Amino acid sequence: MGNSFNMNAKELITKERERQKTLWSISHDDQYIDGELSMGAFAYMNNSIVWWPNNWDKGMFKPSTQKRNLEKGGALLLAEKERLERALNHVNTDLDITIKRLETELLKEESERCNVPPPGWKCSREVGHDGPCAASKQF
Numbered sequence: 001m002g003n004s005f006n007m008n009a010k011e012l013i014t015k016e017r018e019r020q021k022t023l024w025s026i027s028h029d030d031q032y033i034d035g036e037l038s039m040g041a042f043a044y045m046n047n048s049i050v051w052w053p054n055n056w057d058k059g060m061f062k063p064s065t066q067k068r069n070l071e072k073g074g075a076l077l078l079a080e081k082e083r084l085e086r087a088l089n090h091v092n093t094d095l096d097i098t099i100k101r102l103e104t105e106l107l108k109e110e111s112e113r114c115n116v117p118p119p120g121w122k123c124s125r126e127v128g129h130d131g132p133c134a135a136s137k138q139f
């Protein structure tokens, strides 16, 4: 990327994000589920410790020039974006697993039901039940 005078804003933020990654691991970022990374970003963007997360060491807030503050704030927002994307991937995976398990349950339920009714009708009683069929039309 060359020296910082030739870098645009996005490159400067990306470079700062790379620096942060050498200090804090991804699993460390994943602990901050209460918006801490965004709060830390707001602290730098507004040059004000009032936004600094309560569960972060206040000595870690090191504002300097407005340019550096914006680089650090932008990099913290990138970290938050990446964390949310990982969390979303996790939710999507869990949702896929849940859908597959529910589909298996539905097949199981279907196979345990009475097979007397015509297509489109369903009986809530078990396969081979005695007495009257409880079939009703499914819409």
Ligand SMILES: [Zn+2]
Pocket: 114, 115, 116, 117, 123, 124, 125, 129, 132, 133, 134, 135
């Ligand atoms: Zn039946």
